[in-house]
Amino acid sequence: MVRKTLWVGLIIGICGTMTHGFAEEATKKEKEKSELAKVMGEIDKSYKAVEQISGYYKYSANDWQVISESSSNIIQLSKTVISKFARPDDKKYQELNKTMLAEAEKMYEVVSHKDEKGALEDAQWQVRRLRQTCALCHKHLGIHIYPQLYPGKKEEGAPGQEEIPAPKETNIPKDW
Numbered sequence: 778m779v780r781k782t783l784w785v786g787l788i789i790g791i792c793g794t795m796t797h798g799f800a801e802e803a804t805k806k807e808k809e810k811s812e813l814a815k816v817m818g819e820i821d822k823s824y825k826a827v828e829q830i831s832g833y834y835k836y837s838a839n840d841w842q843v844i845s846e847s848s849s850n851i852i853q854l855s856k857t858v859i860s861k862f863a864r865p866d867d868k869k870y871q872e873l874n875k876t877m878l879a880e881a882e883k884m885y886e887v888v889s890h891k892d893e894k895g896a897l898e899d900a901q902w903q904v905r906r907l908r909q910t911c912a913l914c915h916k917h918l919g920i921h922i923y924p925q926l927y928p929g930k931k932e933e934g935a936p937g938q939e940e941i942p943a944p945k946e947t948n949i950p951k952d953w
């Protein structure tokens with residue numbers, strides 16, 4: 778009887794220690810995640826600024842300024858993601874980050890010929906190209922942030938409140 782109790786005690790003790798270890802591991806991951814999430818949040822702000830005006834049929838000087846600033850922000854932030862949050866074991870992730878940088882650079886380029894014919898369409902095209910890149914990467918990682926990017930389309934809590942599931946390959950949602 779006493780021996781049994783000792784055994785149970787020992788097992789409970791071991792389990793407790795293990796759970797503690799797992800919990801620590803989880804908080805560590807959580808920290809890494811929030812660093813990248815912060816950068817993503819900044820990218821998101823700049824992206825939304827250009828998306829918001831993308832339906833206009835004419836851009837004012839101020840609108841072009843928004844495009845110029847937003848695209849150069851995304852360029853800088855993409856470079857940060859590429860250098861600080863590289864995932865050498867995930868080729869697609871690495872490629873899509875480079876695509877995001879390239880599309881932002883193209884958007885910035887458009888501003889330099891904003892007075893030429895077709896510049897508006899070119900800028901709008903770049904918004905779509907960027908959005909597609911965001912979507913492809915989130916889909917690739919199984920990240921479902923559709924409600925966050927487009928609050929109101931789906932009632933799933935306020936932007937930023939949604940818990941982003943840990944990136945995983947399987948179970949890729951149909952939308953993002």
Ligand code: HEC
Nearest residue numbers: 810813814817818820821824870873874877910911914941
């Ligand atoms: C190459 C991959 C990749 C690309 C491209 C990408 N993202 Fe992300 N995004 C991620 C990852 C990974 C996370 C999850 C970060 C975390 O929580 O650790 C994320 C998370 C987010 C989040 C949630 C941040 C939060 O507060 O938790 C937003 C918003 C977001 N991305 C917006 C964008 C937008 C807008 C674009 C395109 C302009 C974009 N992302 C392009 C990989 C990418």
